[in-house]
Amino acid sequence: MSKIDEILSRYREGGHENLIPILQDIQEAEGYLSENAIVRIGSFLKMSTTKIYGLATFYDRFRFIPAGKVHLRICNGTTCFINGSAGVVAAVRESLGTEPGQTTRDGRFSYELTACQGGCNEGPVICVGEDYHTRIRPEDVPELVSKLKLLADLK
Ligand code: FES
Structure with a gap:
């Protein structure tokens, strides 16, 4: 099971209210939110990736590129x-x-x-x-x- 799948398994499938905690958990585990992560979250929560990006970019804390060394x-x-x-x-x-x-x-x-x-x-x-x-x-x-x-x- 991938790290992303392991994180998603802690939440209710289709539970839109869990979007921000899921984004936080995945960023904490991976250091940023990859395109793959956004697609996986979209599939899990049954939300469009456009909507997820739209919400995630509203918050300064989320990164979409890997952090520096x-x-x-x-x-x-x-x-x-x-x-x-x-x-x-x-x-x-x-x-x-x-x-x-x-x-x-x-x-x-x-x-x-x-x-x-x-x-x-x-x-x-x-x-x-x-x-x-x-x-x-x-x-x-x-x-x-x-x-x-x-x-x-x-x-
Ligand atoms: S450590 Fe408290 S404001 Fe910076």
Whole structure:
């Protein structure tokens, strides 16, 4: 049984109300929502793929391309925002040359903006896997990206 089939088996066939939880589960398991996954979900829920894409693209959290080898989760919660996360996001955008949700051409990096990650008093926060980078300032970003390139090259 494929990972997608295993996830779908937890839900009621034809249960449209389960679309978002299914999308979340599959993205968590696979890292993104592939065309194959969307087709399988459509068949399972008896919904058109156009409708599924339409609903899924409404939410920023869903990805339709694989994440980079290194995926940054940049906190954009209220406290981090007050402490300058917008400048950090701009610096990451400039450093990587991509927008949130995209993957760099070399496949090394992707990033997303998140809600509060629970480290408000040390924000702005960037989470990479299990590592939390705290009190990040825009001028810290180039060095952080350089270090993370080495990590990406090891993967
Ligand atoms: S708002 Fe960023 S960690 Fe809470």
